[in-house]
Amino acid sequence: MTEYILHKDKSKCYGCRACEKVCSHNAITMEPDDEGFLYPVLNESLCVNCGLCKNVCPHDNDFSVFEPVSVYALQHSNKDVLSGSSSGGAFSALADYVTENSGAVCGCIFDDNFKAFHTVTEKTAVIEKMKGSKYVQSDTADSFTEVKVRLEKGQTVLFTGTPCQVDGLKQFLKKDYENLLTVDLICHGVPSPLLLSEYIKYTENNKGKITDLKFRDKLRNGWRSEGTVVYKIGEKKKVLTISPFKDSYYNLYYMRNSVSRMSCYSCKYATHKRVGDFTIGDYWNIPDVVPQTEYEKGVSVVFANTKKSEKILDEIKDKVSLYETDLSSAVKGNGNLSRPSEMPESRKNIYKKIKEKGYGATVKEECQFSYVIPFIKRHIPKGLKKYLKKLLG
Numbered sequence: 543m544t545e546y547i548l549h550k551d552k553s554k555c556y557g558c559r560a561c562e563k564v565c566s567h568n569a570i571t572m573e574p575d576d577e578g579f580l581y582p583v584l585n586e587s588l589c590v591n592c593g594l595c596k597n598v599c600p601h602d603n604d605f606s607v608f609e610p611v612s613v614y615a616l617q618h619s620n621k622d623v624l625s626g627s628s629s630g631g632a633f634s635a636l637a638d639y640v641t642e643n644s645g646a647v648c649g650c651i652f653d654d655n656f657k658a659f660h661t662v663t664e665k666t667a668v669i670e671k672m673k674g675s676k677y678v679q680s681d682t683a684d685s686f687t688e689v690k691v692r693l694e695k696g697q698t699v700l701f702t703g704t705p706c707q708v709d710g711l712k713q714f715l716k717k718d719y720e721n722l723l724t725v726d727l728i729c730h731g732v733p734s735p736l737l738l739s740e741y742i743k744y745t746e747n748n749k750g751k752i753t754d755l756k757f758r759d760k761l762r763n764g765w766r767s768e769g770t771v772v773y774k775i776g777e778k779k780k781v782l783t784i785s786p787f788k789d790s791y792y793n794l795y796y797m798r799n800s801v802s803r804m805s806c807y808s809c810k811y812a813t814h815k816r817v818g819d820f821t822i823g824d825y826w827n828i829p830d831v832v833p834q835t836e837y838e839k840g841v842s843v844v845f846a847n848t849k850k851s852e853k854i855l856d857e858i859k860d861k862v863s864l865y866e867t868d869l870s871s872a873v874k875g876n877g878n879l880s881r882p883s884e885m886p887e888s889r890k891n892i893y894k895k896i897k898e899k900g901y902g903a904t905v906k907e908e909c910q911f912s913y914v915i916p917f918i919k920r921h922i923p924k925g926l927k928k929y930l931k932k933l934l935g
């Protein structure tokens with residue numbers, strides 16, 4: 543049995559579903575805990591103690607570590623693709639390469655109720671929905687099993703996800719498939735689906751029905767940690783910018799680090815040593831590294847961790863701008879390449895507090911800061927605002 547199933551220590555389970563999917567006796571089901579994160583629940587009467595669940599658990603097993611072969615800054619050459627991507631459009635460049643070669647892509651999409659889950663597809667419209675970071679834990683659902691079926695049939699599959707999901711898939715497969723390509727994201731941590739649904743309920747009660755939610759949206763202010771919520775009041779459509787300074791959910795997740803899954807705070811993948819063929823993320827410090835990029839439009843950091851990934855980057859180089867950089871600059875600009883996000887004291891009770899007091903009352907207590915900045919911004923004269931913006935870059 544896995545460490546988590548034995549000891550119920552929440553830091554020891556990433557919620558990837560590998561144990562559930564490998565159990566041929568259906569002795570494991572994944573169920574949400576009080577915080578809304580999925581954990582395995584064992585039906586002891588069905589368990590035959592075969593040990594398969596432990597054998598595939600990414601927490602309990604070492605992962606095959608890749609030291610990055612080379613590190614790049616990447617920017618997609620298609621302006622529309624670039625503007626619709628969180629960073630520099632690395633995901634789309636790789637997804638296009640795979641689908642042009644009759645492959646399938648597995649990644650995270652939102653359903654109509656903003657529930658994030660992984661799906662496998664060749665359809666352009668669905669791959670389009672995978673674009674954009676969803677700052678919530680994605681349910682891998684049946685994707686591991688479906689990826690395996692397709693790999694066995696000989697189809698190329700590109701799997702994208704957080705490093706624990708990539709490792710979960712690889713542990714579940716227990717075989718090196720030449721036709722599998724994996725992309726791990728540099729990851730800050732994942733909040734629970736329950737928190738996102740509480741936020742949506744709260745926003746809808748106060749503002750109107752949410753029709754679109756993007757945690758990353760460049761359309762208003764370019765490439766930054768900023769997104770948009772679109773909601774309807776009567777027949778009118780309103781677009782609200784969300785950022786760590788303005789929005790309670792973003793603030794709790796990104797600024798306070800107080801709502802991630804417990805395992806994120808001791809994440810073993812928060813290192814420059816990687817689990818996927820590719821690693822992708824934001825190259826936030828690119829202006830200091832390659833100043834000639836059009837960095838205000840977004841730049842991806844891309845690690846080629848295997849020979850396979852080096853070869854593919856060479857094949858897509860006419861569709862992207864690619865600049866070879868170095869590991870130390872990437873690590874310098876991205877904290878989660880050297881350590882997990884730190885757990886604040888407030889993490890211990892935040893979900894309990896939301897349950898007892900409600901989302902609105904909790905964020906009023908926890909996020910005072912997020913209301914101060916917009917207030918100050920509103921009251922600074924325009925000229926001074928322009929001067930400060932210039933001064934602060």
Ligand SMILES: Cc1cc2nc3c(=O)[nH]c(=O)nc-3n(C[C@H](O)[C@H](O)[C@H](O)COP(=O)(O)OP(=O)(O)OC[C@H]3O[C@@H](n4cnc5c(N)ncnc54)[C@H](O)[C@@H]3O)c2cc1C
Pocket residue numbers: 626627628629630631632633634648649650651658672673674675676677678679680702703704727728729730731732822823824825842876878
């Ligand atoms: C929860 C989370 C935390 C992140 N933290 C960091 C960070 O600390 N530093 C950093 O540099 N980058 C981080 N990223 C990655 C970054 O935000 C971009 O997703 C990445 O640079 C890819 O951008 P892109 O332009 O290539 O592609 P995009 O078109 O934006 O592609 C998005 C890709 O992310 C996948 N994805 C989206 N949401 C999820 C999810 N919830 N779970 C699993 N996969 C998902 C999609 O399947 C797709 O492959 C994080 C992403 C997520 C989802």
